[in-house]
Amino acid sequence: MSRTAALYGAVGVAALLAPLVFPAFQTQLAFLWVMVLFALTWDVMGGQMGYNSFGNVFYLGLGMYVTAVVQRDLYFDVEEYAHVAGAVGTLSAGEYLTGLALGLALAGVAAVLAAAVLGSGILGLRGHYFAICTLGLGIAAGEIAGGIDYIGAGSGLVTPVFPDALGRRGMFFYYLFFALAVATFFTLRWLYAGRFGLAINAIRDDEDKAEAMGIHTTRYKTVAWCVSAFFLGIAGGGVGNLVGFIDPTDVAFAGATFGVWMVLMAILGGKGTLWGPVIGAVIFHVTQELFWTYLFGWQRVALGALIIVIVVFFPQGILGWVRQRWPERFGHRVDEEARAPGGGA
Amino acid sequence: MDNLQILVAAPVFSVQLLIDGILVGAVFALAAYGMALVWGVMNIINIAQGEFVILGGYVTWAVAQAGFHPFLGVPVSFIALFAVGWILYRAVVARVVDRDLFISILATFGISILMQQVMNQVFTADVQTAQSGLGTLFLFEGQVTVAQIKIVAFVFALALGGALVVFMRRSRLGKAIRATAQNARAARILGVDTGRVYAITYSLNAAICGAAGALVVMIWVIQPFIGLAYTVRSFMIVVVAGLGNLAGVVAAGLGLGAAENFAGFILGAEFQTAFIFSLLVVILLGRNLRLRRQRRVLR
Numbered sequence: 001m002s003r004t005a006a007l008y009g010a011v012g013v014a015a016l017l018a019p020l021v022f023p024a025f026q027t028q029l030a031f032l033w034v035m036v037l038f039a040l041t042w043d044v045m046g047g048q049m050g051y052n053s054f055g056n057v058f059y060l061g062l063g064m065y066v067t068a069v070v071q072r073d074l075y076f077d078v079e080e081y082a083h084v085a086g087a088v089g090t091l092s093a094g095e096y097l098t099g100l101a102l103g104l105a106l107a108g109v110a111a112v113l114a115a116a117v118l119g120s121g122i123l124g125l126r127g128h129y130f131a132i133c134t135l136g137l138g139i140a141a142g143e144i145a146g147g148i149d150y151i152g153a154g155s156g157l158v159t160p161v162f163p164d165a166l167g168r169r170g171m172f173f174y175y176l177f178f179a180l181a182v183a184t185f186f187t188l189r190w191l192y193a194g195r196f197g198l199a200i201n202a203i204r205d206d207e208d209k210a211e212a213m214g215i216h217t218t219r220y221k222t223v224a225w226c227v228s229a230f231f232l233g234i235a236g237g238g239v240g241n242l243v244g245f246i247d248p249t250d251v252a253f254a255g256a257t258f259g260v261w262m263v264l265m266a267i268l269g270g271k272g273t274l275w276g277p278v279i280g281a282v283i284f285h286v287t288q289e290l291f292w293t294y295l296f297g298w299q300r301v302a303l304g305a306l307i308i309v310i311v312v313f314f315p316q317g318i319l320g321w322v323r324q325r326w327p328e329r330f331g332h333r334v335d336e337e338a339r340a341p342g343g344g345a
Numbered sequence: 346m347d348n349l350q351i352l353v354a355a356p357v358f359s360v361q362l363l364i365d366g367i368l369v370g371a372v373f374a375l376a377a378y379g380m381a382l383v384w385g386v387m388n389i390i391n392i393a394q395g396e397f398v399i400l401g402g403y404v405t406w407a408v409a410q411a412g413f414h415p416f417l418g419v420p421v422s423f424i425a426l427f428a429v430g431w432i433l434y435r436a437v438v439a440r441v442v443d444r445d446l447f448i449s450i451l452a453t454f455g456i457s458i459l460m461q462q463v464m465n466q467v468f469t470a471d472v473q474t475a476q477s478g479l480g481t482l483f484l485f486e487g488q489v490t491v492a493q494i495k496i497v498a499f500v501f502a503l504a505l506g507g508a509l510v511v512f513m514r515r516s517r518l519g520k521a522i523r524a525t526a527q528n529a530r531a532a533r534i535l536g537v538d539t540g541r542v543y544a545i546t547y548s549l550n551a552a553i554c555g556a557a558g559a560l561v562v563m564i565w566v567i568q569p570f571i572g573l574a575y576t577v578r579s580f581m582i583v584v585v586a587g588l589g590n591l592a593g594v595v596a597a598g599l600g601l602g603a604a605e606n607f608a609g610f611i612l613g614a615e616f617q618t619a620f621i622f623s624l625l626v627v628i629l630l631g632r633n634l635r636l637r638r639q640r641r642v643l644r
Contacts (some may be wrong), residue, residue, distance in 0.1 A: 052450075052451075053446045053590070054454075082458050103513075121630045121633075122626070122629075122630065122636075124630075124634075124642060125629055125630075125632045125633055125642070126639060126642050127446055127447070128390050128446050128447070128450050131447065131450055131628055131635075132390065132392075132450075132577075132580055132625070132627065132629075133626055133629045133630075135392075135573075135577075136577060136622040136623070136625035136629075137622075137626055138628060139573065139618075139622045140619050140622035140623040140625075143616070143622060144616070144617035144623070146615065146619075147613070147615045147616050147619065152390060154615075199533045242377055256458065256461075256570075260454075260458065263451070264490075267451075298462075298463040298466065299464065300458070300461075300465075301462040301463055301466060303458060304455050304456070304457075304458035304459030304460075304461070305455070305459055306451055306455075307451065307452075307454065307455030307458065307459075308437055308455035308456060308459065311441070311448055311451045311452045311455060312437060312440045312441055312448075312452055313440075315448055335368045
């Protein structure tokens with residue numbers, strides 16, 4: 001146990017010091033935690049429960065818009081704000097924080113409500129029907145948001161200017177996302193360790209049998225989606241403010257970037273594990289930041305190729321591979337005679 | 346919603362929308378037929394369907410740019426996309442065909458993104474079209490206009506569909522494909538090379554989509570990132586019609602074309618794409634609710 005504690009301590013200290021050591025990369029580092037959040041929240045559904053969602057960006061975008069609208073409507077006149085693209089005087093630090101906190105809280109609530117309502121219907125679908133339905137959900141949301149004038153329609157929505165009194169913007173959001181990622185990680189760790197984790201794993205392994213054993217599958221599935229949506233919605237509110245400009249299809253409901261990355265990072269690290277999405281997100285984000293600028297516009301081509309390669313040749317992911325290689329390290333007892341590939345829970 | 350009143354006041358507009366929709370719907374049905382083929386035979390839902398359509402459109406556009414008549418693009422796209430499908434099958438799809446559904450869906454999703462972005466790099470994100478040079482037909486004393494190319498495309502699509510049906514029913518290869526769809530293992534025992542059947546099925550689907558794309562570039566426009574709409578349309582049509590129900594695919598395709606046109610007119614053009622994707626969600630949920638009464642689920 002002490003080794004685990006040492007590991008958490010080391011990661012924690014490194015994470016707390018990182019923006020101070022690399023002050024020039026604070027925004028990129030903040031996005032590192034955003035990526036971790038993306039992968040962790042996707043894995044609740046995709047990895048642990050076997051419901052592969054292509055539409056989790058829906059909650060991201062929802063959180064983004066809710067937060068931005070709260071921030072705007074609290075202190076500004078909507079018409080005037082849209083007219084001058086957000087440049088109607090700056091907020092004081094206190095006002096900004098109040099708006100942001102209220103916005104993020106409401107974003108979480110809105111995402112949970114949406115997940116509960118949508119989940120009761122969509123989660124009745126299985127397998128590929130669920131995957132394609134969520135794909136449609138994400139894109140439809142982006143298209144609809146692009147037609148609503150109240151939230152800026154196709155020309156997007158600008159978040160309020162970050163006040164100077166709060167120090168550096170990158171630093172502020174770095175710690176915000178770090179705290180949120182840590183909260184998400186430990187909440188999920190706690191959930192996976194208990195009855196909830198067992199139930200959703202049972203749903204992944206065989207939903208009909210799980211139901212026959214008396215598990216209220218629909219209830220568990222909906223709760224799992226709500227958990228995922230809650231953290232993703234809050235993260236979305238933060239991302240909107242960090243980016244500063246919310247475009248309906250390229251930032252908020254960005255299926256081609258954020259939406260795909262979520263899936264890719266979780267699979268790369270090893271879906272269905274706690275640390276897998278974290279590792280996958282870190283590796284993906286670091287390689288992306290380091291190398292992708294040298295690809296001159298071919299990055300997204302590389303992304304497509306990367307998905308194919310990972311899915312076809314490495315679907316178990318990094319942690320999945322490690323677990324297959326050394327199952328005893330994960331506390332799985334291995335029956336040598338019955339040892340089969342794909343062992344482990 | 347004001348446009349709804351226009352429809353009530355001038356019913357002839359509905360005729361216009363209906364004709365336009367049905368003519369375009371045949372092209373949707375063609376792509377959907379390809380999707381049903383791959384789905385039924387290989388148990389793969391090909392997310393890259395729409396990208397095949399768009400790539401077929403670009404091939405025809407290139408043919409037109411080279412100075413030939415775009416009609417020539419239909420067979421050229423068919424053959425070119427057959428080759429593309431073959432390469433993709435050998436490189437990627439063959440490795441995921443017997444794995445679990447999510448792996449194959451994600452792999453074709455990767456193909457879809459790859460193709461989108463390559464097309465974006467090669468052809469840029471500009472909107473392209475190929476002029477067929479055909480005129481316009483006037484009906485109802487000029488109140489309803491029908492571009493002749495749409496009629497030609499409609500006939501083309503139905504003729505190609507008919508040819509495919511004959512191919513499936515009569516030819517040896519068609520029979521092998523149908524046998525594999527019914528029971529791949531039994532087909533293998535009886536001497537069908539199922540690996541080859543899979544390769545041909547996937548390539549044939551790409552070729553069908555290529556031909557559909559050739560028609561799309563003549564009647565509408567293409568752009569690298571609109572492929573997913575065609576995937577979703579095909580998927581909806583197959584879900585509504587059911588696998589192996591050809592008449593249903595045609596009917597659902599024509600119906601979808603008409604519904605989309607009406608929705609685009611009533612809700613406004615900016616919501617037409619939103620309508621397609623929302624309809625997908627609604628259709629899936631609706632079907633599932635109906636099945637739930639019998640304690641079954643879509644699978």
